[in-house]
Amino acid sequence: MDEKKSEEITTANSQQPKSDVAKDKNSFANLVNEGFLAGQRIAKISIVTLVSIGIAELLMGYVSGSVVATADGVDSMSDAMISFIVLIGLRFARRPADRKFQFGYHKVESFAAMVAAIGMILIGSFIVYHSYEGFIHPEEIQQPILTMIVLAIAGGISLHRAFQMRNIANKYGLLSLKTDAKNSIKDGSASVLGFFSVLLASQFGFLQADAIGGMLIAGFIFSVAYVSLKQSSLILVDAWHNPMSADYMKKLVEERFQGMIKVRSIKLRQTGMISRAEIHVEMDGSKPLNEVEEVLLNTERVIKSKIPSMDIVLVVPHTRVRSGRSL
Secondary structure, rough: OHHHHHHHHHHHHHHHOOHHHHHHHHHHHHHHHHHHHHHHHHHHHHHHHHHHHHHHHHHHHHOOOOOHHHHHHHHHHHHHHHHHHHHHHHHHOOOOOOOOOOOOHHHHHHHHHHHHHHHHHHHHHHHHHHHHHHHOOOOOOOOOHHHHHHHHHHHHHHHHHHHHHHHHHHOOOOHHHHHHHHHHHHHHHHHHHHHHHHHHHHHHHOHHHHHHHHHHHHHHHHHHHHHHHHHHHHOOOOOOOOHHHHHHHHHHHHHHOOOOOOOEEEEEEEEEEEEEEEEEEEEOOOHHHHHHHHHHHHHHHHOOOOOOOEEEEEEEEEEEEEOOOOO
């Protein structure tokens, strides 16, 4: 590309309104903060609701001798603990970067999701053991009608709260809240399953159905825990979930600065709701420093204007030699 065309592109890019990029960045920052606040509100409601349901189910399990009611009560109490962990994670994730955590606290939210998943595995193991004992030594359920009413009400409340939580989690992309929402849907489904288990055990004489229901609840717990543990672990070890993003960014940059820039490599990193990009580009080594700086700044603006979730875009220049070697 000749020098005149290079100057025209640089001038045009320098005239791009910076306020639009800043506006997009501020808008996304406000969305992130709004998401954390909404997540904290629903997590608090979740804790109170789950503790109330858990106490009711544990009391009903004690009175009736139902394994599935006790298992569902233990599950609800453990879900309350998980919601509390998520709440703490969301509070920490809002903290600004400091000397010790120079990239911020956003990964705390993913770490909270991982801790919650581990807690779910432990609770599921306890329920399996308790259900196995009930399967080997089944007992007749006392107050079956009242037990079914409690499980039905608990299931309805849990599912309503779970879908509210899922909507907020999907809207703001909060992994820990998604984990909590999946866990809550599982909790509501488990109560419905418990209802039918008690129905089979009490009305049709299949006493082992009560214990089988407890085992199926544990299976729900393990499935949700596996997915959450996998997602959170990948984020914590800096795995990127969407390889197509790098191709899109490369195409975006090279089409915007035709002939001036060749993208050598792109490294992407996710930290909770936000992401970071490191882009290595090759440029003409004979350009003045001020022109190089202007092109790098414009590259950053292009990326952030198209992908607002990119909190930091680091563009690293490399000299392009005519022989094809890069220094």
